[in-house]
Amino acid sequence: MSQKKKNKIYRQPLPNRFVHWGVAISIIMLIITGIGQMPVYGRYLIVQPFGTKWLTSYEITLLVHYFFAATLLFFTTYHIVYHVMKKEFDIWPKKGDVKGSYLIIKAMILGQKEPPSEKYLPEQRIAYLYFVISIGLVIVTGVIKVIKNIMGVQPTNGILFWGAQLHNLATVMVILGVVMHLAAFIVKENRKLLPGMFTGYVDEEYVKERHSLWYKELKKRYEKQS
Template sequence: MKMKILRQSLSNRIVHWVSAISILMLIITGFGQMPLYGRYLVVQPPGTRWLTSYEITLYMHYIFAAVLLFIIFYHLAYHFLRKEFHILPKKGDLKASFEIIKAMILRRPEPASEKYLPEQRLAYAYFAFAIAMVVITGIFKVIKNIQGVNVSNSLILWGAQLHNLATMLIILGIIMHLAAFAFKANRKMLSGMFTGYVNKEYVQERHSIWYHELEGQEEKKEN
Protein backbone atom coordinates (compact mmCIF):
# COMPACT_ATOMS: atom_id res chain seq x y z
CA MET A 1 0.00 0.00 0.00
CA LYS A 2 1.24 3.51 -0.82
CA MET A 3 2.76 5.75 1.85
CA LYS A 4 -0.14 8.18 1.38
CA ILE A 5 -3.81 7.21 1.55
CA LEU A 6 -6.65 9.16 0.00
CA ARG A 7 -8.97 10.13 2.84
CA GLN A 8 -10.96 13.02 1.39
CA SER A 9 -12.03 13.03 -2.25
CA LEU A 10 -11.99 16.21 -4.34
CA SER A 11 -15.78 16.39 -3.96
CA ASN A 12 -15.53 16.26 -0.15
CA ARG A 13 -12.88 18.97 -0.09
CA ILE A 14 -14.91 21.25 -2.34
CA VAL A 15 -18.01 20.75 -0.17
CA HIS A 16 -16.02 21.40 3.00
CA TRP A 17 -14.37 24.63 1.86
CA VAL A 18 -17.35 26.06 -0.03
CA SER A 19 -19.52 25.38 3.02
CA ALA A 20 -16.94 26.90 5.37
CA ILE A 21 -16.56 30.08 3.31
CA SER A 22 -20.33 30.40 2.78
CA ILE A 23 -21.10 29.95 6.49
CA LEU A 24 -18.37 32.42 7.47
CA MET A 25 -19.73 35.04 5.08
CA LEU A 26 -23.31 34.37 6.23
CA ILE A 27 -22.22 35.00 9.84
CA ILE A 28 -20.36 38.19 8.90
CA THR A 29 -23.17 39.61 6.74
CA GLY A 30 -25.81 38.47 9.23
CA PHE A 31 -24.19 40.49 12.02
CA GLY A 32 -23.98 43.40 9.59
CA GLN A 33 -27.78 43.50 9.31
CA MET A 34 -28.32 43.91 13.07
CA PRO A 35 -26.39 46.36 12.58
CA LEU A 36 -23.39 45.76 14.83
CA TYR A 37 -20.56 47.13 12.73
CA GLY A 38 -21.95 50.64 12.29
CA ARG A 39 -22.58 50.96 16.02
CA TYR A 40 -19.60 49.25 17.63
CA LEU A 41 -16.82 49.09 15.03
CA VAL A 42 -15.04 52.28 16.02
CA VAL A 43 -12.01 51.65 13.81
CA GLN A 44 -12.92 50.26 10.39
CA PRO A 45 -10.16 48.44 8.47
CA PRO A 46 -9.81 49.43 4.79
CA GLY A 47 -12.35 47.73 2.55
CA THR A 48 -14.86 46.92 5.30
CA ARG A 49 -17.14 49.97 5.08
CA TRP A 50 -19.63 47.91 3.04
CA LEU A 51 -20.37 45.96 6.24
CA THR A 52 -22.21 49.02 7.61
CA SER A 53 -24.66 49.03 4.66
CA TYR A 54 -27.84 47.05 5.33
CA GLU A 55 -28.65 46.73 1.62
CA ILE A 56 -25.22 45.40 0.68
CA THR A 57 -24.98 42.95 3.59
CA LEU A 58 -28.50 41.68 2.87
CA TYR A 59 -27.68 41.17 -0.82
CA MET A 60 -24.44 39.36 0.05
CA HIS A 61 -26.30 37.31 2.66
CA TYR A 62 -28.72 36.06 0.01
CA ILE A 63 -25.88 35.21 -2.39
CA PHE A 64 -23.98 33.08 0.11
CA ALA A 65 -27.23 31.50 1.34
CA ALA A 66 -27.88 30.38 -2.24
CA VAL A 67 -24.33 28.99 -2.50
CA LEU A 68 -24.77 27.09 0.76
CA LEU A 69 -28.11 25.64 -0.37
CA PHE A 70 -26.56 24.49 -3.63
CA ILE A 71 -23.60 22.80 -1.94
CA ILE A 72 -25.91 21.10 0.59
CA PHE A 73 -28.09 19.59 -2.14
CA TYR A 74 -25.01 18.58 -4.12
CA HIS A 75 -23.47 16.93 -1.04
CA LEU A 76 -26.63 14.97 -0.22
CA ALA A 77 -27.26 13.87 -3.81
CA TYR A 78 -23.61 12.89 -4.40
CA HIS A 79 -23.34 10.61 -1.38
CA PHE A 80 -26.86 9.22 -1.68
CA LEU A 81 -26.29 8.15 -5.29
CA ARG A 82 -22.91 6.63 -4.38
CA LYS A 83 -24.36 5.04 -1.22
CA GLU A 84 -21.57 6.53 0.92
CA PHE A 85 -22.79 6.89 4.50
CA HIS A 86 -19.57 6.49 6.51
CA ILE A 87 -20.02 9.88 8.21
CA LEU A 88 -23.48 9.16 9.63
CA PRO A 89 -23.64 8.61 13.43
CA LYS A 90 -23.81 5.05 14.76
CA LYS A 91 -25.02 3.49 17.97
CA GLY A 92 -22.42 3.84 20.71
CA ASP A 93 -20.65 6.85 19.17
CA LEU A 94 -21.11 8.98 22.27
CA LYS A 95 -19.45 6.44 24.54
CA ALA A 96 -16.75 5.69 21.98
CA SER A 97 -16.00 9.42 21.63
CA PHE A 98 -15.53 9.69 25.38
CA GLU A 99 -13.11 6.75 25.33
CA ILE A 100 -11.06 8.26 22.50
CA ILE A 101 -10.85 11.69 24.12
CA LYS A 102 -9.87 10.06 27.43
CA ALA A 103 -7.17 8.07 25.64
CA MET A 104 -5.78 11.23 23.99
CA ILE A 105 -5.69 13.11 27.30
CA LEU A 106 -4.05 10.22 29.16
CA ARG A 107 -1.85 9.42 26.16
CA ARG A 108 -3.01 5.85 25.94
CA PRO A 109 -3.73 3.75 22.83
CA GLU A 110 -7.08 4.65 21.28
CA PRO A 111 -9.79 2.11 20.45
CA ALA A 112 -9.82 0.91 16.84
CA SER A 113 -11.78 3.27 14.58
CA GLU A 114 -13.31 3.31 11.11
CA LYS A 115 -12.69 5.93 8.41
CA TYR A 116 -14.30 8.57 10.60
CA LEU A 117 -13.86 8.79 14.34
CA PRO A 118 -17.03 8.57 16.48
CA GLU A 119 -16.70 12.24 17.48
CA GLN A 120 -16.44 13.21 13.81
CA ARG A 121 -19.72 11.46 13.08
CA LEU A 122 -21.36 13.21 16.04
CA ALA A 123 -19.94 16.57 14.92
CA TYR A 124 -21.38 15.98 11.46
CA ALA A 125 -24.83 15.32 12.96
CA TYR A 126 -24.51 18.45 15.12
CA PHE A 127 -23.65 20.66 12.14
CA ALA A 128 -26.34 19.00 10.00
CA PHE A 129 -28.97 19.86 12.64
CA ALA A 130 -27.74 23.45 13.16
CA ILE A 131 -27.41 24.16 9.43
CA ALA A 132 -30.83 22.64 8.68
CA MET A 133 -32.30 24.84 11.41
CA VAL A 134 -30.66 27.99 10.07
CA VAL A 135 -31.71 27.17 6.50
CA ILE A 136 -35.37 26.49 7.36
CA THR A 137 -35.70 29.60 9.52
CA GLY A 138 -33.79 31.61 6.90
CA ILE A 139 -36.25 30.54 4.19
CA PHE A 140 -39.09 31.58 6.51
CA LYS A 141 -37.48 35.00 7.00
CA VAL A 142 -37.29 35.46 3.23
CA ILE A 143 -40.90 34.35 2.64
CA LYS A 144 -42.25 36.79 5.21
CA ASN A 145 -40.63 39.64 3.27
CA ILE A 146 -42.48 38.77 0.08
CA GLN A 147 -45.10 41.34 -0.78
CA GLY A 148 -48.62 40.09 -0.10
CA VAL A 149 -47.56 37.44 2.41
CA ASN A 150 -49.00 38.12 5.87
CA VAL A 151 -47.31 36.48 8.86
CA SER A 152 -48.27 37.00 12.50
CA ASN A 153 -45.89 38.94 14.73
CA SER A 154 -45.44 35.93 17.02
CA LEU A 155 -44.27 33.74 14.12
CA ILE A 156 -41.90 36.46 12.95
CA LEU A 157 -40.47 36.72 16.47
CA TRP A 158 -40.05 32.97 16.87
CA GLY A 159 -38.55 32.62 13.40
CA ALA A 160 -35.98 35.31 14.13
CA GLN A 161 -35.11 33.87 17.54
CA LEU A 162 -34.66 30.35 16.19
CA HIS A 163 -32.54 31.70 13.32
CA ASN A 164 -30.30 33.50 15.81
CA LEU A 165 -30.14 30.39 18.01
CA ALA A 166 -29.11 28.24 15.04
CA THR A 167 -26.42 30.79 14.17
CA MET A 168 -25.04 30.62 17.72
CA LEU A 169 -25.03 26.81 17.55
CA ILE A 170 -23.02 26.95 14.33
CA ILE A 171 -20.53 29.42 15.82
CA LEU A 172 -20.18 27.17 18.89
CA GLY A 173 -19.67 24.19 16.60
CA ILE A 174 -16.94 26.00 14.67
CA ILE A 175 -15.15 26.86 17.92
CA MET A 176 -15.31 23.22 19.08
CA HIS A 177 -14.23 22.03 15.63
CA LEU A 178 -11.12 24.22 15.70
CA ALA A 179 -10.44 23.41 19.37
CA ALA A 180 -10.21 19.71 18.45
CA PHE A 181 -6.88 20.46 16.76
CA ALA A 182 -5.42 21.33 20.16
CA PHE A 183 -4.88 17.57 20.36
CA LYS A 184 -1.75 16.63 18.44
CA ALA A 185 -3.29 13.41 17.11
CA ASN A 186 -6.04 15.35 15.34
CA ARG A 187 -3.61 17.60 13.48
CA LYS A 188 -2.57 14.70 11.26
CA MET A 189 -6.01 14.89 9.64
CA LEU A 190 -5.46 18.46 8.39
CA SER A 191 -3.55 17.46 5.26
CA GLY A 192 -6.57 15.46 4.14
CA MET A 193 -8.71 18.61 3.88
CA PHE A 194 -6.12 20.31 1.65
CA THR A 195 -4.50 17.59 -0.45
CA GLY A 196 -6.95 14.78 0.24
CA TYR A 197 -4.17 12.47 1.47
CA VAL A 198 -3.01 11.43 4.93
CA ASN A 199 -0.01 9.35 6.00
CA LYS A 200 -0.34 5.59 5.91
CA GLU A 201 1.06 5.31 9.44
CA TYR A 202 -1.66 7.61 10.74
CA VAL A 203 -4.37 5.44 9.20
CA GLN A 204 -2.79 2.24 10.55
CA GLU A 205 -2.55 3.70 14.03
CA ARG A 206 -5.85 5.53 14.36
CA HIS A 207 -8.21 4.09 11.75
CA SER A 208 -7.17 0.45 11.83
CA ILE A 209 -10.65 -0.86 10.95
CA TRP A 210 -10.70 1.27 7.80
CA TYR A 211 -7.08 0.35 7.03
CA HIS A 212 -7.90 -3.39 7.07
CA GLU A 213 -10.85 -2.69 4.76
CA LEU A 214 -8.51 -0.92 2.32
CA GLU A 215 -6.08 -3.83 2.49
CA GLY A 216 -8.89 -6.23 1.68
CA GLN A 217 -9.92 -4.13 -1.31
CA GLU A 218 -6.34 -4.12 -2.65
CA GLU A 219 -6.05 -7.87 -2.28
CA LYS A 220 -9.26 -8.34 -4.30
CA LYS A 221 -7.87 -6.08 -7.05
CA GLU A 222 -4.62 -8.04 -7.20
CA ASN A 223 -6.50 -11.34 -7.39
Protein backbone atom coordinates in the same frame (compact mmCIF):
# COMPACT_ATOMS: atom_id res chain seq x y z
CA MET B 1 -4.52 0.28 -1.92
CA SER B 2 -7.07 2.10 -4.03
CA GLN B 3 -5.94 5.64 -4.91
CA LYS B 4 -2.81 5.43 -2.80
CA LYS B 5 0.45 7.36 -3.09
CA LYS B 6 3.67 6.30 -1.42
CA ASN B 7 3.06 6.47 2.34
CA LYS B 8 -0.25 8.29 1.70
CA ILE B 9 -3.89 7.21 1.63
CA TYR B 10 -6.66 9.01 -0.22
CA ARG B 11 -9.18 10.02 2.46
CA GLN B 12 -11.15 12.97 1.14
CA PRO B 13 -12.18 12.92 -2.56
CA LEU B 14 -12.63 16.19 -4.45
CA PRO B 15 -16.45 16.39 -3.92
CA ASN B 16 -15.95 16.23 -0.13
CA ARG B 17 -13.33 18.98 -0.21
CA PHE B 18 -15.50 21.04 -2.58
CA VAL B 19 -18.44 20.88 -0.16
CA HIS B 20 -16.28 21.39 2.96
CA TRP B 21 -14.71 24.62 1.74
CA GLY B 22 -17.88 25.82 0.06
CA VAL B 23 -19.87 25.42 3.27
CA ALA B 24 -17.03 26.92 5.35
CA ILE B 25 -16.78 30.07 3.20
CA SER B 26 -20.57 30.41 3.04
CA ILE B 27 -20.93 30.16 6.83
CA ILE B 28 -18.13 32.65 7.50
CA MET B 29 -19.68 35.19 5.14
CA LEU B 30 -23.16 34.60 6.55
CA ILE B 31 -21.88 35.28 10.06
CA ILE B 32 -20.03 38.43 8.96
CA THR B 33 -22.96 39.86 7.00
CA GLY B 34 -25.51 38.75 9.60
CA ILE B 35 -23.69 40.75 12.26
CA GLY B 36 -23.58 43.67 9.82
CA GLN B 37 -27.39 43.70 9.57
CA MET B 38 -27.86 44.20 13.34
CA PRO B 39 -26.13 46.75 12.59
CA VAL B 40 -23.07 46.28 14.79
CA TYR B 41 -20.31 47.59 12.54
CA GLY B 42 -21.83 51.03 11.96
CA ARG B 43 -22.50 51.56 15.66
CA TYR B 44 -19.49 50.08 17.41
CA LEU B 45 -16.64 49.77 14.89
CA ILE B 46 -14.66 52.91 15.70
CA VAL B 47 -11.85 52.14 13.25
CA GLN B 48 -12.95 50.65 9.93
CA PRO B 49 -10.22 48.74 8.06
CA PHE B 50 -9.78 49.54 4.38
CA GLY B 51 -12.39 47.84 2.21
CA THR B 52 -14.90 47.17 5.00
CA LYS B 53 -17.10 50.25 4.57
CA TRP B 54 -19.72 48.13 2.81
CA LEU B 55 -20.30 46.23 6.05
CA THR B 56 -22.04 49.30 7.48
CA SER B 57 -24.67 49.25 4.70
CA TYR B 58 -27.76 47.21 5.55
CA GLU B 59 -28.79 46.93 1.89
CA ILE B 60 -25.40 45.61 0.74
CA THR B 61 -24.94 43.18 3.64
CA LEU B 62 -28.47 41.88 3.04
CA LEU B 63 -27.74 41.15 -0.64
CA VAL B 64 -24.41 39.50 0.20
CA HIS B 65 -26.13 37.54 2.99
CA TYR B 66 -28.74 36.27 0.53
CA PHE B 67 -26.04 35.30 -1.97
CA PHE B 68 -24.12 33.18 0.52
CA ALA B 69 -27.37 31.73 1.88
CA ALA B 70 -27.99 30.50 -1.67
CA THR B 71 -24.47 29.05 -1.92
CA LEU B 72 -24.90 27.29 1.44
CA LEU B 73 -28.16 25.78 0.20
CA PHE B 74 -26.43 24.68 -3.01
CA PHE B 75 -23.49 23.00 -1.25
CA THR B 76 -25.69 21.22 1.31
CA THR B 77 -28.04 19.98 -1.43
CA TYR B 78 -25.09 18.81 -3.52
CA HIS B 79 -23.66 17.02 -0.47
CA ILE B 80 -26.90 15.17 0.23
CA VAL B 81 -27.58 14.18 -3.38
CA TYR B 82 -23.97 13.08 -4.01
CA HIS B 83 -23.72 10.80 -0.98
CA VAL B 84 -27.21 9.35 -1.43
CA MET B 85 -26.39 8.50 -5.05
CA LYS B 86 -23.01 7.03 -4.05
CA LYS B 87 -24.56 5.31 -1.01
CA GLU B 88 -21.76 6.63 1.16
CA PHE B 89 -22.83 7.07 4.78
CA ASP B 90 -19.54 6.58 6.66
CA ILE B 91 -19.89 9.93 8.41
CA TRP B 92 -23.42 9.26 9.70
CA PRO B 93 -23.60 8.55 13.48
CA LYS B 94 -23.80 4.96 14.64
CA LYS B 95 -24.95 3.20 17.78
CA GLY B 96 -22.26 3.37 20.43
CA ASP B 97 -20.64 6.59 19.18
CA VAL B 98 -21.13 8.38 22.49
CA LYS B 99 -19.39 5.59 24.39
CA GLY B 100 -16.73 5.35 21.67
CA SER B 101 -16.02 9.08 21.92
CA TYR B 102 -15.64 8.77 25.69
CA LEU B 103 -13.18 5.89 25.33
CA ILE B 104 -11.07 7.76 22.76
CA ILE B 105 -10.97 10.97 24.81
CA LYS B 106 -10.14 8.96 27.93
CA ALA B 107 -7.32 7.18 26.08
CA MET B 108 -5.87 10.49 24.86
CA ILE B 109 -5.97 12.04 28.33
CA LEU B 110 -4.36 9.02 30.00
CA GLY B 111 -1.88 8.46 27.17
CA GLN B 112 -3.29 5.01 26.43
CA LYS B 113 -3.84 3.29 23.09
CA GLU B 114 -7.12 4.34 21.46
CA PRO B 115 -9.71 1.69 20.55
CA PRO B 116 -9.76 0.75 16.82
CA SER B 117 -11.79 3.15 14.65
CA GLU B 118 -13.30 3.27 11.18
CA LYS B 119 -12.74 5.98 8.56
CA TYR B 120 -14.33 8.54 10.88
CA LEU B 121 -13.86 8.64 14.63
CA PRO B 122 -17.03 8.40 16.78
CA GLU B 123 -16.71 12.05 17.86
CA GLN B 124 -16.39 13.11 14.21
CA ARG B 125 -19.70 11.43 13.43
CA ILE B 126 -21.34 13.11 16.42
CA ALA B 127 -19.92 16.48 15.34
CA TYR B 128 -21.32 15.88 11.85
CA LEU B 129 -24.81 15.31 13.29
CA TYR B 130 -24.46 18.51 15.31
CA PHE B 131 -23.70 20.48 12.14
CA VAL B 132 -26.54 18.78 10.26
CA ILE B 133 -29.00 19.94 12.94
CA SER B 134 -27.61 23.47 13.37
CA ILE B 135 -27.10 24.21 9.65
CA GLY B 136 -30.45 22.63 8.82
CA LEU B 137 -32.13 24.89 11.38
CA VAL B 138 -30.30 27.92 9.96
CA ILE B 139 -31.57 27.11 6.46
CA VAL B 140 -35.21 26.43 7.45
CA THR B 141 -35.52 29.51 9.67
CA GLY B 142 -33.63 31.58 7.10
CA VAL B 143 -36.23 30.66 4.48
CA ILE B 144 -38.95 31.84 6.88
CA LYS B 145 -37.16 35.17 7.31
CA VAL B 146 -36.87 35.56 3.52
CA ILE B 147 -40.56 34.78 2.97
CA LYS B 148 -41.58 37.79 5.07
CA ASN B 149 -39.75 40.03 2.59
CA ILE B 150 -41.74 38.72 -0.38
CA MET B 151 -44.46 41.14 -1.44
CA GLY B 152 -47.93 39.79 -0.78
CA VAL B 153 -46.77 37.08 1.63
CA GLN B 154 -47.29 37.69 5.34
CA PRO B 155 -46.66 34.85 7.82
CA THR B 156 -48.29 35.09 11.24
CA ASN B 157 -46.55 37.05 13.99
CA GLY B 158 -45.93 33.81 15.86
CA ILE B 159 -44.13 32.24 12.89
CA LEU B 160 -42.05 35.39 12.38
CA PHE B 161 -41.16 35.62 16.07
CA TRP B 162 -40.14 31.99 16.52
CA GLY B 163 -38.48 31.93 13.11
CA ALA B 164 -36.25 34.84 14.16
CA GLN B 165 -35.51 33.38 17.61
CA LEU B 166 -34.64 29.95 16.26
CA HIS B 167 -32.53 31.50 13.49
CA ASN B 168 -30.51 33.35 16.14
CA LEU B 169 -30.21 30.17 18.21
CA ALA B 170 -29.06 28.18 15.17
CA THR B 171 -26.51 30.87 14.35
CA VAL B 172 -25.04 30.62 17.85
CA MET B 173 -24.99 26.82 17.50
CA VAL B 174 -23.10 27.06 14.21
CA ILE B 175 -20.57 29.51 15.65
CA LEU B 176 -19.98 27.23 18.65
CA GLY B 177 -19.66 24.28 16.29
CA VAL B 178 -17.03 26.08 14.19
CA VAL B 179 -15.08 27.03 17.33
CA MET B 180 -15.15 23.43 18.61
CA HIS B 181 -14.23 22.13 15.16
CA LEU B 182 -11.14 24.35 15.03
CA ALA B 183 -10.30 23.68 18.68
CA ALA B 184 -10.14 19.96 17.91
CA PHE B 185 -6.87 20.59 16.08
CA ILE B 186 -5.26 21.73 19.31
CA VAL B 187 -5.00 17.99 19.96
CA LYS B 188 -1.82 16.84 18.24
CA GLU B 189 -3.33 13.54 17.06
CA ASN B 190 -6.00 15.37 15.04
CA ARG B 191 -3.58 17.57 13.10
CA LYS B 192 -2.63 14.77 10.75
CA LEU B 193 -6.14 14.97 9.32
CA LEU B 194 -5.60 18.53 8.05
CA PRO B 195 -3.75 17.63 4.80
CA GLY B 196 -6.77 15.55 3.79
CA MET B 197 -8.94 18.65 3.44
CA PHE B 198 -6.38 20.28 1.11
CA THR B 199 -4.84 17.47 -0.93
CA GLY B 200 -7.20 14.61 -0.11
CA TYR B 201 -4.34 12.48 1.23
CA VAL B 202 -3.35 11.60 4.81
CA ASP B 203 -0.35 9.74 6.21
CA GLU B 204 -0.62 5.96 5.89
CA GLU B 205 0.94 5.28 9.28
CA TYR B 206 -1.61 7.58 10.89
CA VAL B 207 -4.46 5.66 9.27
CA LYS B 208 -2.93 2.32 10.21
CA GLU B 209 -2.58 3.37 13.82
CA ARG B 210 -5.71 5.42 14.47
CA HIS B 211 -8.19 4.14 11.87
CA SER B 212 -7.18 0.51 11.89
CA LEU B 213 -10.64 -0.85 10.99
CA TRP B 214 -10.76 1.35 7.88
CA TYR B 215 -7.15 0.45 7.05
CA LYS B 216 -7.97 -3.28 7.12
CA GLU B 217 -10.98 -2.64 4.89
CA LEU B 218 -8.82 -0.74 2.38
CA LYS B 219 -6.20 -3.48 2.46
CA LYS B 220 -8.77 -6.17 1.67
CA ARG B 221 -10.15 -4.05 -1.16
CA TYR B 222 -6.66 -3.56 -2.58
CA GLU B 223 -5.90 -7.29 -2.41
CA LYS B 224 -9.08 -8.06 -4.34
CA GLN B 225 -8.13 -5.55 -7.04
CA SER B 226 -4.57 -6.94 -7.35
